[in-house]
Amino acid sequence: MLKKLLTSLVTAGIILASSQTLAETQWRTVSPDNLMVMTLPHGKVVFELASQFSPKHVAHFKALAASGHYDGNKFYRVIDGFVAQAGPDESAPENKDKKSQTIAMESEWSLVKSPKITPVQSPDLFAEQTGFSGGFALASDSEANKAWLTHCPGVLALARGNEPNSGSSHFYITNGQAPRYLDRIMTIFGRVVYGMPHVQAITRTAVIEGEAPVDKADFTPIVNMALMPSLPASEQLVIQVEDTESAAFAKKLVDRRDRSHAFFYKKPPPVLDVCQVPVASRIVPANIDKG
Amino acid sequence: MLKKLLTSLVTAGIILASSQTLAETQWRTVSPDNLMVMTLPHGKVVFELASQFSPKHVAHFKALAASGHYDGNKFYRVIDGFVAQAGPDESAPENKDKKSQTIAMESEWSLVKSPKITPVQSPDLFAEQTGFSGGFALASDSEANKAWLTHCPGVLALARGNEPNSGSSHFYITNGQAPRYLDRIMTIFGRVVYGMPHVQAITRTAVIEGEAPVDKADFTPIVNMALMPSLPASEQLVIQVEDTESAAFAKKLVDRRDRSHAFFYKKPPPVLDVCQVPVASRIVPANIDKG
Numbered sequence: 001m002l003k004k005l006l007t008s009l010v011t012a013g014i015i016l017a018s019s020q021t022l023a024e025t026q027w028r029t030v031s032p033d034n035l036m037v038m039t040l041p042h043g044k045v046v047f048e049l050a051s052q053f054s055p056k057h058v059a060h061f062k063a064l065a066a067s068g069h070y071d072g073n074k075f076y077r078v079i080d081g082f083v084a085q086a087g088p089d090e091s092a093p094e095n096k097d098k099k100s101q102t103i104a105m106e107s108e109w110s111l112v113k114s115p116k117i118t119p120v121q122s123p124d125l126f127a128e129q130t131g132f133s134g135g136f137a138l139a140s141d142s143e144a145n146k147a148w149l150t151h152c153p154g155v156l157a158l159a160r161g162n163e164p165n166s167g168s169s170h171f172y173i174t175n176g177q178a179p180r181y182l183d184r185i186m187t188i189f190g191r192v193v194y195g196m197p198h199v200q201a202i203t204r205t206a207v208i209e210g211e212a213p214v215d216k217a218d219f220t221p222i223v224n225m226a227l228m229p230s231l232p233a234s235e236q237l238v239i240q241v242e243d244t245e246s247a248a249f250a251k252k253l254v255d256r257r258d259r260s261h262a263f264f265y266k267k268p269p270p271v272l273d274v275c276q277v278p279v280a281s282r283i284v285p286a287n288i289d290k291g
Numbered sequence: 292m293l294k295k296l297l298t299s300l301v302t303a304g305i306i307l308a309s310s311q312t313l314a315e316t317q318w319r320t321v322s323p324d325n326l327m328v329m330t331l332p333h334g335k336v337v338f339e340l341a342s343q344f345s346p347k348h349v350a351h352f353k354a355l356a357a358s359g360h361y362d363g364n365k366f367y368r369v370i371d372g373f374v375a376q377a378g379p380d381e382s383a384p385e386n387k388d389k390k391s392q393t394i395a396m397e398s399e400w401s402l403v404k405s406p407k408i409t410p411v412q413s414p415d416l417f418a419e420q421t422g423f424s425g426g427f428a429l430a431s432d433s434e435a436n437k438a439w440l441t442h443c444p445g446v447l448a449l450a451r452g453n454e455p456n457s458g459s460s461h462f463y464i465t466n467g468q469a470p471r472y473l474d475r476i477m478t479i480f481g482r483v484v485y486g487m488p489h490v491q492a493i494t495r496t497a498v499i500e501g502e503a504p505v506d507k508a509d510f511t512p513i514v515n516m517a518l519m520p521s522l523p524a525s526e527q528l529v530i531q532v533e534d535t536e537s538a539a540f541a542k543k544l545v546d547r548r549d550r551s552h553a554f555f556y557k558k559p560p561p562v563l564d565v566c567q568v569p570v571a572s573r574i575v576p577a578n579i580d581k582g
Contacts (some may be wrong), residue, residue: 080487080488080491081445081487081569124416125412125415125416125560126559126560126564127560153372153467153468164556176467177443177566177567178564178567180567181567182559183559184557184559185555185559194499196371196372197495200371200491200492201491201492204488208485209573209576210573210575210576211574256472259472262453263452263453264476265453265454265455265476266475266476268417268471268472268473268474269416269417271416271417273468273469273471275468276468276469276471276472281499282499283500285500285501
């Protein structure tokens, strides 16, 4: 039925040209030990952790999750188009022992020691160069000899106070236009590879003037935060993501820059916003019934 | 209770520095005749129509809405991070008479005849110059003597086939990172000024490989599309938006470019992504109980 509708719409010429060609996509299976599953009341969100870029944050986050630190936490700061932020409510008596250690920033690394980067755009508005590595969007500066993960939609990062190394366990997920001004001063340590619509369904706590405020009781809770292998076998998912080091992905970048589809009767500028290049995910077919 | 929680979080220093200063915001009341209300099963979405930029599209859209054209239509193409697109299913017998006239593009206009523009960024990645006018983000090119509305999150635009002037009534709302490559080749004729979280709650029709497809019966319908004055008095809202021509807004732009808050221990590059500058809305207080 769906297929029939879509076919008729395509025939009618009212489908906006598809933004990606999945035909030749090359896939990388994400190590289950690098997949953090956040269960919300309305569905599961899966993060791929950036072990290669922010190893200490990933170890810190894994340890917190394993200790049950996040279970029952709420998303207390959710601003449409910006971030959904969660963490323990330290003012609640039951959370007095939930204070976690602070951790030093890992917001950038030496460019010369960087994992291989597939280049995207130079210059970018915010950086000398943007690119992808291991599915993550990043940016770099050769003079400063630095590379860093960028705040594209769906990244997972540690919140902090004014002091650079003051982050402990509170985290945020970006849910709108990339807040690139946070690049290099916040540590990104993962990205959503499954369930972004569930992130978008988290109850907003910030309302506009004139609207009734949201009651704390209605904040979206985290039911459970656990590494994929620690879930019951029946709930485990095998997730693959587009291989951003593949020839197919490089071709996709070329295609997105040089729009040759007839839909583009006038070509857009030959530039790419690294945060507007989708990196696809899929569930390995054998696991459909496991979800 | 909410206030208490937020105060304790601010005290604990774990609130990411606020991205805007609302204290001095100057407001503009949107003409009710320019407010289109789209009622979804889960809430209302309000668009300010871009009468000053795309007058023919606005008149076309108003006429279609008044005729009941959109009532019962479904969002049949909803891709997370890209667009939510709706329109009549022409293959359904009951919609045979819902075919509407096509309309010629209004995707750009003469820069020298442009309404006043508050400048934001030059050069931008996609254009010589970006700015705001009447709450809308736009871009311009002096050599081409053109200005155009940009595809920031939450814009309302007409879908079309490959031919430039083939759009009729199907429309889309951008729901993710700005697809700026669609600038100048699609006609934007409004933007969401209320209810963006409801847009984000529209059921995604595009799933990833390995997930069960969404049944057409579960697509999100449009209950009603109507101009604000045509709603029952008890449902009408008075909406104000940030005055992007005000001194307060100009100061906000300066503040966002030159981050002086202690949170920014290292300043971000002095650039602004026009699509990452929030333009606030509010409901006029006297109308709270009317919602």
